[in-house]
Amino acid sequence: MKRQPLRLAIIEATRILERAGVASPRTDAELIASHVLGVERSRLPLVPLVDQPVVEAIGQLVHQRAKRVPLQHLTGWAPMGRITVDVGAGVFVPRPETELLLEWGLSVIEGREYPVVVDLCTGSGALALAVAHERPDAVVYAVDIDPQALAWARHNAEARAAAGDTAIRLYSGDIADGSMFAELDGLVDLVLCNPPYVPPSTEVPPEVADFDPPQAVFAQEGGLEVIRYAVAAGARLLKPTGGLAIEHDDTHGTVVPELIAARRVLTDVRCHPDLTGRPRFTTARRG
Known part of the structure; x- marks a missing residue:
C-alpha cells in the first residue's frame, strides 16, 4: 500500500476545519495528527510519510471536529x-x-x-x-x-x-x-x-x-x-x-x-x- 505525505493530510484537515469555522484550524489539525500517530506535535515534521489507515483515522477525527466536537473530547x-x-x-x-x-x-x-x-x-x-x-x-x-x-x-x-x-x-x-x-x-x-x-x-x-x-x-x-x-x-x-x-x-x-x-x-x-x-x-x- 502506497504511503502518503503527512503534510498533505494536515493541509486537507486544516481546510476542512477552517471551512467549519473552527477557531484554530491548523493547530487542531496538527494536534489530531499527533494524537493519531502518538507523537508530540513538535515531532510531526519527522514523520514525512504515513500509511492510508493513518490518513483515514485523521480524517475521521477531523470530520468530528468539523461538527464542533471539542478537540479535547476527541x-x-x-x-x-x-x-x-x-x-x-x-x-x-x-x-x-x-x-x-x-x-x-x-x-x-x-x-x-x-x-x-x-x-x-x-x-x-x-x-x-x-x-x-x-x-x-x-x-x-x-x-x-x-x-x-x-x-x-x-x-x-x-x-x-x-x-x-x-x-x-x-x-x-x-x-x-x-x-x-x-x-x-x-x-x-x-x-x-x-x-x-x-x-x-x-x-x-x-x-x-x-x-x-x-x-x-x-x-x-x-x-x-x-x-x-x-x-x-x-x-x-x-x-x-x-x-x-x-x-x-x-x-x-x-x-x-x-x-x-x-x-x-x-x-x-x-x-x-x-x-x-x-x-x-x-x-x-x-x-
Whole structure:
C-alpha cells in the first residue's frame, strides 16, 4: 500500500476545519495528527510519510471536529501546566488561559514549606492536580458541587496518584456555604477559583454551548453570582500574605476587582489579561 505525505493530510484537515469555522484550524489539525500517530506535535515534521489507515483515522477525527466536537473530547484529555487530565461528557474542559492563573498561584507559594491550597469549583480537578504535581509538599483541597464533575476529578486524582503525585483532598460541597472548610479559616496559603462566570445571555461557541455543562459555564447576576461566593471564601480562608486568584469573564475587568477590593482584608488587587490581552483573572493578597 502506497504511503502518503503527512503534510498533505494536515493541509486537507486544516481546510476542512477552517471551512467549519473552527477557531484554530491548523493547530487542531496538527494536534489530531499527533494524537493519531502518538507523537508530540513538535515531532510531526519527522514523520514525512504515513500509511492510508493513518490518513483515514485523521480524517475521521477531523470530520468530528468539523461538527464542533471539542478537540479535547476527541483526544480524551486536556493539558494544565505540566500535566494532563482526562475530560469528556459531563465536565468542563480546562482552557489554556487558566494556565496563567496557575502560574500566578505557584508564584505565591514559592518558597513556602507545606503550603495549604484550596481549589474552589474544581471541575476536572485540573488546577488542584497541577499544583500538587508542582508542589508535592502542598496540602491541596478541592471542592465542587456537581457529582459528574467530581467523578471526573476523582478519576483524574486517582490517575495522578498512581503516577506518583501527592494525593489531593477532594470534597463535594457548595462554595456558597459559609461553613465550608471552616477548619481552614485563616490557615490557607492560596485559594484558586475558575468558577462559572459567563453571563446567561452571552452567545458562546458550539464547543461550549453543546458540550460543556451549562452549570459550569453560566452564572446568574451577570455572571457574578459564584464569583461573589469565591471572594467571600477567599477572604475567610486565607492567612496573612496568602493569595487569591479568580478567573472571570472579559466583561468583568472592572467589577471583579471592585468586589475583591471591597473586602478590606484583601489588598494588592490586580486584574490580569489572558493570552489575547482581554481581562481574564483577578488576584489579591490577604493583608
